[in-house]
Amino acid sequence: MAGARGGSRNDPAPDGTGALFREAGLAGLLVFGLAAALVGVRVQDGAASAIAPLAFRFDDAFTAAAAAALGRLGVALLRAGLAAPVLAGGTAVAFAVALAQVFFPAHPLLLALLFDTAMPNWLVALFAGFLALAAGWRLRHAPLAIVSETAAREAAMDRIGAEVQRWARYAGPLIFLLALALPLMPFADRRLVDVAILVVTYIMLGWGLNVVVGLAGLLDLGYVAFYAIGAYAYALLAKYVGLSFWLCLPFAGIMAAFAGLLLGFPVLRLRGDYLAIVTLGFGEMIRIILLNWYQFTGGPNGVSGVPRPSFFGLPFTESPPEGGHSFHTFVGLFWPLSISPTAKFS
Amino acid sequence: MEYFTQQLINGVTLGAIYALIAIGYTMVYGIIGMINFAHGEVFMIGAFISIITFLLLGLFGITWAPFAILVALLATMALTPLYGWALERLAYRPLRHSPRLAALITAIGMSIFLQNYVQLVQGARIKPLQSLVTGGIEIMQRGDFVVTLGYMQILIVVLTVVLMAAFTLLIQRTALGRAQRACEQDLKMAALVGVDVDRTIAATFVMGAALASVAGLIFLLYYGVVDFFIGFNAGIKAFTAAVLGGIGSLPGAMLGGLLIGLIEAFWSAYFSVEYKDVAAFTVLVMVLIFRPTGLLGKPDIEKV
Numbered sequence: 001m002a003g004a005r006g007g008s009r010n011d012p013a014p015d016g017t018g019a020l021f022r023e024a025g026l027a028g029l030l031v032f033g034l035a036a037a038l039v040g041v042r043v044q045d046g047a048a049s050a051i052a053p054l055a056f057r058f059d060d061a062f063t064a065a066a067a068a069a070l071g072r073l074g075v076a077l078l079r080a081g082l083a084a085p086v087l088a089g090g091t092a093v094a095f096a097v098a099l100a101q102v103f104f105p106a107h108p109l110l111l112a113l114l115f116d117t118a119m120p121n122w123l124v125a126l127f128a129g130f131l132a133l134a135a136g137w138r139l140r141h142a143p144l145a146i147v148s149e150t151a152a153r154e155a156a157m158d159r160i161g162a163e164v165q166r167w168a169r170y171a172g173p174l175i176f177l178l179a180l181a182l183p184l185m186p187f188a189d190r191r192l193v194d195v196a197i198l199v200v201t202y203i204m205l206g207w208g209l210n211v212v213v214g215l216a217g218l219l220d221l222g223y224v225a226f227y228a229i230g231a232y233a234y235a236l237l238a239k240y241v242g243l244s245f246w247l248c249l250p251f252a253g254i255m256a257a258f259a260g261l262l263l264g265f266p267v268l269r270l271r272g273d274y275l276a277i278v279t280l281g282f283g284e285m286i287r288i289i290l291l292n293w294y295q296f297t298g299g300p301n302g303v304s305g306v307p308r309p310s311f312f313g314l315p316f317t318e319s320p321p322e323g324g325h326s327f328h329t330f331v332g333l334f335w336p337l338s339i340s341p342t343a344k345f346s
Numbered sequence: 347m348e349y350f351t352q353q354l355i356n357g358v359t360l361g362a363i364y365a366l367i368a369i370g371y372t373m374v375y376g377i378i379g380m381i382n383f384a385h386g387e388v389f390m391i392g393a394f395i396s397i398i399t400f401l402l403l404g405l406f407g408i409t410w411a412p413f414a415i416l417v418a419l420l421a422t423m424a425l426t427p428l429y430g431w432a433l434e435r436l437a438y439r440p441l442r443h444s445p446r447l448a449a450l451i452t453a454i455g456m457s458i459f460l461q462n463y464v465q466l467v468q469g470a471r472i473k474p475l476q477s478l479v480t481g482g483i484e485i486m487q488r489g490d491f492v493v494t495l496g497y498m499q500i501l502i503v504v505l506t507v508v509l510m511a512a513f514t515l516l517i518q519r520t521a522l523g524r525a526q527r528a529c530e531q532d533l534k535m536a537a538l539v540g541v542d543v544d545r546t547i548a549a550t551f552v553m554g555a556a557l558a559s560v561a562g563l564i565f566l567l568y569y570g571v572v573d574f575f576i577g578f579n580a581g582i583k584a585f586t587a588a589v590l591g592g593i594g595s596l597p598g599a600m601l602g603g604l605l606i607g608l609i610e611a612f613w614s615a616y617f618s619v620e621y622k623d624v625a626a627f628t629v630l631v632m633v634l635i636f637r638p639t640g641l642l643g644k645p646d647i648e649k650v
Contacts, residue, residue, distance in 0.1 A: 033428045037395045037421070038467050041402065045471040053401045219447055221454075266635050273381055274634050276450060277589065281627035284582065292620035 020076045028069030035061040059112050067124050074131040083135040090132030097125040219276040222263075222283025226256040228290060235303040236296075245309035348486055352493045353615045354608070359499045359568065361607020362506035366561035367584030368591070368599035369513065370430075370554025376530045376594035377550055378442065383453035384433055385558060386581015387460035392426040392559025393572040394468060397475050400566075411478040415501075415567070422559040429460070430555025434548050457577070464574040472573045475566060502564050509560060510600060513553070517596065522549055530594070579623070583610075586630040592643025601641060 040061035041054055048055070070093065074086050100110050101121045114121050182188055182196055205227060212220045233252035237243045243251065267278045290297050297303065309316060314327045367389050374382045399418040408414055437456045441449045482496035517523035525546045528536040537543045565580065566572050583606055591602025606626055613625040633640060 030428060030432060033425060034432060037398050037425050038391065038464065041398045043394075043397055043401060043468055043473045045469055045473060054398070054405065219450065266631070270634060270638065272446060273379075273450065274638055277381070277585065278631050278634050280582070281586070281630045285624050285627050288621065288623050 020073060020080065023076050024069045024073035027072035028065040031068035032061060032065035035064045039064060057116065060115050063113065063115050064120075071127055071131070074128075074135075078131065078135055078138065083138040086135035087132050087139060090128045090130075090135060094125045094129035094132060097121055097128065101125070218268075219272070220279045221276050222279035222281070222286070225283040225286035226260060228286055229259050230256045232290065232297060232303070235306045238307045239303060239305065245307070348488045348491050348493050349615065351486065352491075353611045355493070355495055355499060356615075357608035357611030358604065359502050359607070360611055361587075361604035362502050363561045363564050363568070363580070363603075364584045364587045364606050365600045365603025366506060366509065366557045366564070367580060368587040368603045369510075369596060370558050371585050371588040372591070372593050372596060372599040373526070373550050373554050375588070377526065377547060378438075378533070379446070380438065380449045381453060381585065382433075382438075382551075382554075383450070383581065384437075384456040384460055385554065386577035386579075386584065387457050387464075388426060388429050388433070388555045388577070389558040389562045389565070389580055389584075390572070390574065390577030391429050391460065391464065392422045392555075392562025393566045393576065394464060394473075394562075394574075395422040395425050395559065396563040396566045397473055397572055400475055400478070409478075414478060415563075418563055419560065422563050423556050426559030426562070427552040427555040430551040430558075431548055434551040438551075439544070439547075457581075461574055461577065468574065470574060472571050474571050477570050478567060498568060502568060505560065505564065509557065513557065514596065516553075522546070526550060583623075583626055586626055589630060589640055590633050592640025595640070595642045598640055598642035605641075 036058075040058045041056060043049075044051075044053055044055055070089075074090060077083075077086050097114065100107075100114065101118060104110050105118065115124075179196065179200070183193055205223075208226070209220070209223050212218055212223060230252040233255040234245070234248045237248045237251060238245065263279070263282055267275055267282075270278055291300055293299070311327045314325055314330050316328075317326045319326070367385065370385045370388070371382060374380060374385070396418045399421040400414060403409070403414050403417060408417075433456055437452050438449060441452055477498075479496075479498040479501060482494040482499070485493045485495055487493070517526060525536070525541045526549070528539070528541050529543055529546050529550075533543055536546075561580075562572075565576065584603065587602035587606040588599045589602070590605055591598025591600070606629070609629060610622045610626055614622045617625070
């Protein structure tokens, strides 16, 4: 396997400058072919299409081709062992593009030379900088034989992985404490807390996926279907049956688990790609059903007004209901209003 | 009966599109055993290059349908395969000896990448195109209901049949086709007897992309709209077709495409339009569970 992987890099090592430039030219030509139609011409829509159905950006297609040719030239030079020109050229291009983007983003000459939007320009600068860094690294260290490049890279990646795992042991509890303290931090506004909640949701999704894909080795591409089932189970049960969040929590889990069971029995006869496809199809089916079963799920409008969770009848709201308590006033979890972080939530 | 005939016509037309895309899936799977999830996106890019060509021709005042369609066909068949080639070269070839999951996930990643790329450069809105070919032949009539065989539908079916015939000849008669069949049987052995495996696989992606681009052109002509997301649905349906016919088998892909087209047309006509995709996926799941080799697949297919 390892030998085959090394052999998969079967480009003939470029032996002369002619070969180098031909490789770069081919890359540029290919990218121009890719970009000429889709980047060079834009189909206008809406009001703009009444004036002209097409907008032309051939300069951007040329820019893409030139960037690809230059980048390929850099990579080929690096592979041929000529690190010094790559270091010089990469640094020059990275700085030139970055400075131009920062100081003259709307200069007509630069608009013609570079991409019209900022993001691809930054990518070009980033890649040029990366090439320059790689060249610099190559110059400082003993030149490696080309054959061992893949092996060296993998060894480096393994080292980084081991390092990350070593740090994760200490970082994990620390991050957990930080996550607990985050809502109480003075800089925690609504947006930050929302993002943090999204992060936690994805962590939980990742855990579930890890059980299926990681531990059981079944590539389940329809995994999100269970996410949807859980969400709809809570929304519908809470809204129409009137169950509380704490009852719905296990119910939603049980329902998603039953859906998994329903799916699992037939598809566990399959392995590998077939399993991936069937689960993908299942996920799509769930999505289509949820979108089209209008009376039950509300279709694309979704379910609105889902009751929020409460704690033994105490709502988790900032301002307590008239004559009652909300959770944080009841347990005394509040600050003087002047420094209250929760004041920013409203 | 009249209604049935009309649905039959519609289903065959739809099936032609699916069959053209399905061939790309089945060929790639046959040779390197990988599901090229980005193939649907190649189809979508073919449709976009077609609409750009039509609008460019329109700017020059050329709207004579046969010429415009011919030019669009040549343009999309020339430019779209570059995407297929680049996809193979950049994303799949470096991973050819990696675990299967890595290649599969890469393919999904490329699919998302291409979708977002087109959304970025062409915008997210639906792009309409005036229909170029209108009218048709009225076959039969009962009361108000007229069964029409549109000229567009005739064009689609004829184009598909011609392309498939040419393609079958290419596989069966040329040196490239022989190399492809050799690679399909055994990659390593083919390499040992002097087949340039890399070039053959690249050629497979190019051919698949060319067929998908024609499907994109047909889709554009038939429905008159295109957006960046059409590739997902068409791709997964075409993959279903390839699996139904027996993945790895070319006649199977054609048959499967036709069947999926018919199933969809009849389901929408007699049951419900909303759930036509569910019907297609149910067929997929059923086939995979009860006959993973598909209708025309080889019985010794690897069932790992």
